[in-house]
Amino acid sequence: MSSEAVSAPEPTVAPPPPRRRRRGRVLLIALLAVVVVLGLGTGGVGWYFSGVATEVSHEWEYPLTVLDVGDGTVTLPRDEATVRPGTWALAWKGGRALLGPVVKQDERSVVRNVAEVPQGTLTKGLAVHLDHWVYAGDPRRALGLEFRDVTYPTQVGAMPAWFLPGTTNRTTWVIAVHGRNADRAETFRAMPAVHRLGLPMLSIAYRNDVGAPRSPDHRNHLGDTEWRDVASAVAYARSQGATGVVLYGWSMGGAMVMTALRHSDDPGFVRGVVLDSPVMDWNATLDKQGAARNLPGFVTAAAKRILQWRTGIDLEDYDQRRYAPDLKTPTLLFTTDADATVDNAPSLAFAERAPRGMVTHVRAQGDHTEAWNVDPAAYERALHAFVTGLKP
Template sequence: MTTDAAASPAPAPAPAGPPPRSARRGVRRAGAAVLALAVLLVAALGGVGWYFAGVAIEVDHAAEYPIEIEDVGDGTVTLPREPFTERAGTWALVWKGGRAMLGPIVGGDGDHVVRRVASVTEGQLAKGVPANVDNWLYDGDPKTALGLEFQDVSYPSELGPMPAWLVPGSSPNGTWVIGVHGRNADKAETLRVMRAVHATGLPMLSIAYRNDVGAPASPDRKNHLGDTEWKDVASAVAYARSQGATGVVLYGWSMGGAMVMTTLRKDPAFVRGVVLDSPVMDWSSTLDKQGDARHLPRFVTNVAKRVLQRRIGIDLRDFDQRRYAPRLRTPTLMFTTADDEVVANRPAFAFAKAAPPGMVTHIAVQGDHTEAWNVDPAAYERALTSFLTKVR
């Protein structure tokens, strides 16, 4: 009988010793490299975020002239064909020391557009001069630009006296319109609507605010996206009240719209109505739009938004007006443009939809940022006049 011998037990494995010194060095080097790369990526991400946030809060009043006048002659001007040079509507052509009112397109080709020159109000048109197309249309002051009598006034604020234009109405005792321009703009942005407002008999106070040319600067000399600037609007309301106003209509363009909405939320009692033109109804969405335009990954834009909130102490959630729309009790006229390349439009549409029925009159037209008036001045002014007549 055959039997199998029991298998010998396998030898116990030798206890593992420390890795060779060279291997340990390699692991440490790899770990250090990964850590260094992570630090560099975080630094780069933070740097991009810091830069983008800085762009958003930068105070910059410099004029830009991105095109060159190609030719001038026989009451026309030839410009490079760009989306902003070929738009129908009412526009000005501006250059350093000059301004002309543009008429309709009368010719051109694939690379050029020829427009009629309605008038030259300042300077002299010349070939080869750097220029830009201006949707503000007017420059100067209400008297030089529009022939309207006005007063240079100042209203008290927490930073000191702020300059403003006061175009008197039929009486100082009644409803005033307070015009609030957009980010890095100035009072001239409000000139387009002054004739229409004046025709209603309402006084119009067009204000400068902190960091404007000729106005006191904020302590950090930064733009706070309306988070502190709204206080100047509130100060202007107090000034109007001290001069006989029994109510106000707040009229804001772009960031001015964000300022107006914050002022309304803080103290709605004295506000008879609100007019918004291409308003910022959500800064977070608008910053996303600006980041996308710069081809930034969304996570980089999110970092930039966190950096921005820390730099200027803003909570972007406070500027999502959609949250407050159901509580709106002040009649509001709002203009938006389909091709707005600056401000996100969807929050404005959502705000109008979420507000109580009949509280928001929303007029959506073609055009770019704050160009609703330029596209069709007569239609814009009819809507504005009708609204002001109802809420005065």
């Protein structure tokens, strides 16, 4: 009898139970959904905060309420600013008061002298803000200084400026550049000292300021396009007989001044630079502001990437520390140890990396751009010594 080889049937692998397959798909879909939601959420928050950084806004907030008004005094809620010594003003809608020293304080309130109420009526219950610009209006009304309204040509149109003539035959002009979303009133605090030095002064508006031409997108570019208005102001000063300039920038104005200097075809025309609480690295300052808003680092990083895409700015180009070793222009640098707006570390590093003797660094105890407020006399002494030491 013949026999045939019989092959054993191949073992079969049972498919996973349907429930397990469904559970795997559900987990995968859920994971993808979380990734998408996190990505969209991060991108959305990043887009929002990049918009905050580039927003053009000239609105004032009034976070304090006047608790009482006495005979030559005002009582305010106590905080780090209201107890700070120095020269300040209270501002409210339609009014302003110049403040004197603290005369009394407790855990909740502080009483300060009122030196003058040049506008409006100071009353209990007013919503106010503590104004470190101190003055308002124009140079004549605010300080009794003669000036002319002028315009200087820029890429986006005729730009307004205040021109204060000098009191000597010196032909080096001071060009004053205010900070982000500020206005020319920020430069008032320097005007009396510059006037006593005898130098002409040009306090400029730039694109997107109130009363100034707008940029095509009406966005703040953190100085990346605005610096060109500083360069235009320098060209205007030269056309009007200036034989040199001192560039004087507050906050973002400092970033603009340094960028204009780096791009200048004739850097020797800039006799000196004064920087007051300058932005010397946008990356560091945006990180600081993100942390102050309790943003996770990856959200701030996303916001910075989106900001660069929206505006075309290269944030790395605004790390002035990179250029410090090549600095050839004498620089006076004011920083404040309690600056809650700008990261001071890049300014300190800039001063250290610059050639010896090229940067004069003055530290004060106030908040952002408040070095003058906390000690006007010391500030003006430093400014006077610096400017008089410059080449004519």
